[in-house]
Amino acid sequence: MKQTYSILLTLSFALGFSTTVFSQVKDPLPSWNKGKVKQSIIHFVEEVTKKGGANYVPPSERIATFDNDGTLWVEYPMYTQALFAFDRVKKLAPQHPEWKTEQPFKALLEGDMKTVGASGMEGIMKIVLATHSGMTDTEFAEEAGRWLQTTKQSRFKRPYIELIYQPQLELLEYLRANEFKTFIVSGGGIAFMRPMTEKAYGIPPEQVIGSSVVSEFKMKDGKLELVRMPKINFIDDKAGKPVGIYQHIGRRPILAFGNSDSDTQMIQYTMAGKGLRLGLFVHHTDAKREYAYDRKSHVGTLNTVLDTADKNNWIIVDMKNDWNVIFPFEMK
């Protein structure tokens, strides 16, 4: 296969073909409005791919990392994985009679979301661990995959897997066409995201980094299986993001894209490398087409970043002004 490629590539160059032919013909980012932001992205990609240029980066080092919730898909009014966990509690309730009296399960089953919220991080962790463990790797992937493709979001009445941002799909594709390797680096569960990332974003499971529970390889129902345990293994958020990148990729990204203060450390780690770097944040400013939230939001808080972006050369992407399409289904 490789031989076929290289023979044909040699042939193509001999015939005068070149990739620039294609990029000049067609706008690689049609859903991005003309302006400073779009220009910065294209300039960056052109610079790092310019052979012999001062900012050239070899393909193997073209690592781009993207947060997921609020950066690649909708996270408002509640993180998708939390909604999945809530649905799982309802589904598993018949097997857990103790939940009728135990908080925060009791409140959740009674629809008392105020009490669930008041149970804080500790309560949410209880729910996540109870609903994300006890099954094998395969069982969990099937469960999450089915839920993501069939459960509809409250406002848009579409399955969650369709609530992904068209401009970001174009950016991912543009980067890959320029020999970048694209990764997700999310606070969300690695095993929750993997059943949808290849279909939704063209990102294979091995390029997804996220939070995880402990897994053990042991006998279950008479078979050796990978079993998910009710114990946190790793939280891939805030300062955990550079750590997750180091453990998983082993290279520093040259481009990173987030949307909240929790992505700050990933962007800092990226920008602190030598040579040209690009750090970006989505700012949710479009209540009409998606949602508008930032400094005081209970999800995806974007506060300190807004105050410090300029002096750090971080780029703020204004959803309302920079994106002319939000979702792929708008284009049909």
Place this chain on the structure above:
Amino acid sequence: MKQTYSILLTLSFALGFSTTVFSQVKDPLPSWNKGKVKQSIIHFVEEVTKKGGANYVPPSERIATFDNDGTLWVEYPMYTQALFAFDRVKKLAPQHPEWKTEQPFKALLEGDMKTVGASGMEGIMKIVLATHSGMTDTEFAEEAGRWLQTTKQSRFKRPYIELIYQPQLELLEYLRANEFKTFIVSGGGIAFMRPMTEKAYGIPPEQVIGSSVVSEFKMKDGKLELVRMPKINFIDDKAGKPVGIYQHIGRRPILAFGNSDSDTQMIQYTMAGKGLRLGLFVHHTDAKREYAYDRKSHVGTLNTVLDTADKNNWIIVDMKNDWNVIFPFEMK
């Protein structure tokens, strides 16, 4: 780029080219002797790549995992990383006067390897943690990379990076030419291996899985850095191997290759998936060209596997009989 590829590929098929043309012309595994083992490998690859065949596996699921020590490179008479750690103790000794009296550092500095060995797992861990932490990600990668390329192995008088197995290089290349993604899954340190895997095996750092220390993103010498801490994060050995594969790749391999009882669980996890699978072990039987060791060896113990391979359909690769070349430098 992608567009160029697909246009040219379409063209190539129209012209009657095909990848089989190449594979029929040339033996993809010239350093493997003819016989049952080689035949099993080629049969397996042909089956899983045969479109429309009963055993066809789509390219995205063609995951192959390889142990490192004793499977891809020499591990005898001592794991390379242990030798690196010993060298680091000697180098760092002037900054650690306490090592003059503290075991097992004292014994190591005095060349008393018997006492070092007698300190057991606990002693070795002390040495590894003391020599693999305290520096940034970048500093450690530079240190390990330099050592691997310059330190010579005792018997072969060659840098460790050259003591890799030619037949395995051919197998890795053959698999990748058939659209497999090749990974290393080793009990060795992930950060120790990464500086050499791309150069030695064509395996990029993001496809290396191994043991790790805890890392923290924090201020060091006035800069935000990823700092390696003196604490174990994960041991990627025995039952840890399927766990490492799950966390890192998120897909079950269809081919796995090891050389010791510690690789058993990786092979079991691989073979337990649906469809055609291949599980292999290198058996070090060649004292003349490399080393001969198995059941009672202090490194790379291969014992239970030898007794249970047949009934599990695991393939034992006999180094002496199955490989006609051991190292790349023999071919020059």
